[in-house]
Amino acid sequence: MRPVYPRASSYPDFARLVDRDKAQVDRRVFVDKAIYQAELQQIFARAWLFLAHESQIPNPGDFLRTSMGEDDVIVVRQRDKTVKAFLNSCPHRGNRVCMVDAGTRARGFICNYHGWSFGIDGALRGTDGKVYETDETFEKAQIGLTPVAQIDSYKGLIFATFDPQAPSLEDFFGPFTWYLDIMLDNDEGGTEFVGGAIRSIIDCNWKFPAENFVGDILHAFWTHQSGAQAILGGAVDLGKRYDELAFQASVYGHGIESNLDKVGNTRTLGYPELVDYVFDLSEKARDRLGDIRARAIGAISSCTVFPNFSFLPGQNTFRVWHPRGPGKIELVAWTLVNKNAPEHIKELYRKGTMMTFSPGGVFEMDDGENWEYATRVNEGFVTRHQPLHYALGLGTEDAASEMPGHVHRGSLNDANQRLFYTRWAEFMKYDNWTDLQNGETAPPVRRAQAAE
Amino acid sequence: MMIELCDSGAIRDGEITRVTAPGFPAVAIARHNGALYVFPDRCPHADESLAEGWIEDGRVVCGVHFAEFELGSGEVHNRPVGCPNLSFFRCEDRDGKVFATLAVEA
Numbered sequence: 001m002r003p004v005y006p007r008a009s010s011y012p013d014f015a016r017l018v019d020r021d022k023a024q025v026d027r028r029v030f031v032d033k034a035i036y037q038a039e040l041q042q043i044f045a046r047a048w049l050f051l052a053h054e055s056q057i058p059n060p061g062d063f064l065r066t067s068m069g070e071d072d073v074i075v076v077r078q079r080d081k082t083v084k085a086f087l088n089s090c091p092h093r094g095n096r097v098c099m100v101d102a103g104t105r106a107r108g109f110i111c112n113y114h115g116w117s118f119g120i121d122g123a124l125r126g127t128d129g130k131v132y133e134t135d136e137t138f139e140k141a142q143i144g145l146t147p148v149a150q151i152d153s154y155k156g157l158i159f160a161t162f163d164p165q166a167p168s169l170e171d172f173f174g175p176f177t178w179y180l181d182i183m184l185d186n187d188e189g190g191t192e193f194v195g196g197a198i199r200s201i202i203d204c205n206w207k208f209p210a211e212n213f214v215g216d217i218l219h220a221f222w223t224h225q226s227g228a229q230a231i232l233g234g235a236v237d238l239g240k241r242y243d244e245l246a247f248q249a250s251v252y253g254h255g256i257e258s259n260l261d262k263v264g265n266t267r268t269l270g271y272p273e274l275v276d277y278v279f280d281l282s283e284k285a286r287d288r289l290g291d292i293r294a295r296a297i298g299a300i301s302s303c304t305v306f307p308n309f310s311f312l313p314g315q316n317t318f319r320v321w322h323p324r325g326p327g328k329i330e331l332v333a334w335t336l337v338n339k340n341a342p343e344h345i346k347e348l349y350r351k352g353t354m355m356t357f358s359p360g361g362v363f364e365m366d367d368g369e370n371w372e373y374a375t376r377v378n379e380g381f382v383t384r385h386q387p388l389h390y391a392l393g394l395g396t397e398d399a400a401s402e403m404p405g406h407v408h409r410g411s412l413n414d415a416n417q418r419l420f421y422t423r424w425a426e427f428m429k430y431d432n433w434t435d436l437q438n439g440e441t442a443p444p445v446r447r448a449q450a451a452e
Numbered sequence: 453m454m455i456e457l458c459d460s461g462a463i464r465d466g467e468i469t470r471v472t473a474p475g476f477p478a479v480a481i482a483r484h485n486g487a488l489y490v491f492p493d494r495c496p497h498a499d500e501s502l503a504e505g506w507i508e509d510g511r512v513v514c515g516v517h518f519a520e521f522e523l524g525s526g527e528v529h530n531r532p533v534g535c536p537n538l539s540f541f542r543c544e545d546r547d548g549k550v551f552a553t554l555a556v557e558a
């Protein structure tokens with residue numbers, strides 16, 4: 001029984017729902033069932049998707065359960081220290097094999113239906129010898145849990161794809177790693193996730209949170225005004241003096257926006273000690289990262305790795321928006337800290353992210369309700385035919401910037417969101433990675449080379 | 453009757469080895485803290501091979517449904533429903549060879 005990795009197709013009609021010229025998006029992308037199924041095929045069965053942080057499964061047999069799109073997946077540390085990931089579904093009658101969210105030092109996984117037993121390497125170890133061993137045609141060596149097509153990690157973050165044709169993880173990021181390093185490589189000891197994962201359900205389309213984190217700081221001034229009042233004692237303020245510095249940058253639909261104000265995000269966690277820690281860290285990180293990225297570590301900023309992995313520098317919340325149908329997501333969130341940070345600093349980050357970006361957190365509650373209504377109103381037949389406006393900052397491209405990717409001036413800008421949906425349209429349209437890696441969202445240098 | 457199974461030097465501490473003597477079902481031989489143990493290479497739960505399991509804290513662990521059997525007494529722990537204890541064959545190390553009294557099984 002060989003693994004079957006479904007092939008991509010091409011949906012040019014869906015791709016056209018993103019109108020680059022008018023900077024509009026058709027609302028059917030948020031509710032239409034056929035479009036949602038095409039997303040599972042074109043995006044979630046092909047893109048590299050975030051699975052886990054290395055620190056969550058340090059020892060052989062340590063495992064956790066997650067999703068790639070709607071596919072249930074088990075991620076397990078092997079005896080040789082590599083990590084493998086499999087579909088969490090028995091090849092016999094398909095039952096879910098692993099029922100728990102996470103565990104340590106598993107001996108293997110036994111299916112609850114007929115007792116088939118799989119090793120941590122996914123291979124079928126045995127069934128019921130009384131029955132199967134007496135069946136001469138039964139070939140145990142050929143049977144196992146379906147592995148992902150490729151798995152790899154970048155500075156502690158493990159990703160996988162179901163597409164054997166997908167380019168390497170490094171190529172999938174392209175030069176966006178320059179921005180990822182703001183969080184993943186600002187200190188020599190590397191990073192880890194603290195504590196467990198917080199899960200919640202939001203009745204919204206997965207693209208609303210993804211586009212929010214890719215480049216929507218605009219909403220903070222309205223949505224988060226009262227929460228910010230409560231924690232900071234004042235309104236959300238980007239600070240006039242950062243106007244010149246603030247930017248949005250995008251590569252292959254991955255996007256980050258930052259105000260480069262050093263500690264604006266960290267401040268919202270409400271602990272002055274954390275703010276001091278980040279000021280020091282930023283000073284120290286200048287050697288590793290240079291001035292711009294050192295200023296970004298705790299700044300007012302946000303990031304999405306296409307399609308559905310997001311984080312907030314400074315607040316250190318990392319999360320995946322798992323699609324659960326067109327109108328529902330399962331949100332899983334963790335807190336990232338530097339391994340070398342003092343214990344009490346890690347503890348403050350953990351508490352701080354709980355108070356702000358957990359289901360009961362001040363800011364998360366603000367956001368969730370907006371995304372739910374932004375999704376639900378499109379059930380209205382006439383409503384769903386009205387295009388949405390994504391045209392803020394059309395003339396802000398900073399072609400002379402020395403930073404990688406498509407850089408735009410100012411963080412109050414729809415630029416990254418336009419490129420996020422352009423990437424979405426590329427996935428809908430193209431059935432191959434050559435086109436996918438050389439389209440409009442490709443880094444400008446690469447596009448120039450491809451055009452020659 | 454004691455049957456000769458293999459060189460005792462071939463059985464390393466902490467490991468389980470599968471051996472077949474002509475005319476008998478396969479047996480598993482284990483060494484733990486120096487002592488030799490010989491038992492059917494067939495888990496009393498659902499007949500899977502015990503030689504493909506491993507030794508942990510003085511117990512044979514079946515790699516299929518993780519039944520654990522105490523070396524020596526054969527008492528079962530982490531017991532799948534209906535799984536009896538494991539029985540061992542009498543065995544000894546004679547001049548560097550493992551001998552055991554094997555029962556002819558049906």
Ligand code: FES
Nearest residue numbers: 090092093111114
């Ligand atoms: S469905 Fe898993 S053993 Fe039958």
Ligand code: FES
Nearest residue numbers: 495497498514517
């Ligand atoms: S076959 Fe050994 S425990 Fe089930």
Ligand SMILES: [Fe+2]
Nearest residue numbers: 219223363367
């Ligand atoms: Fe928000």
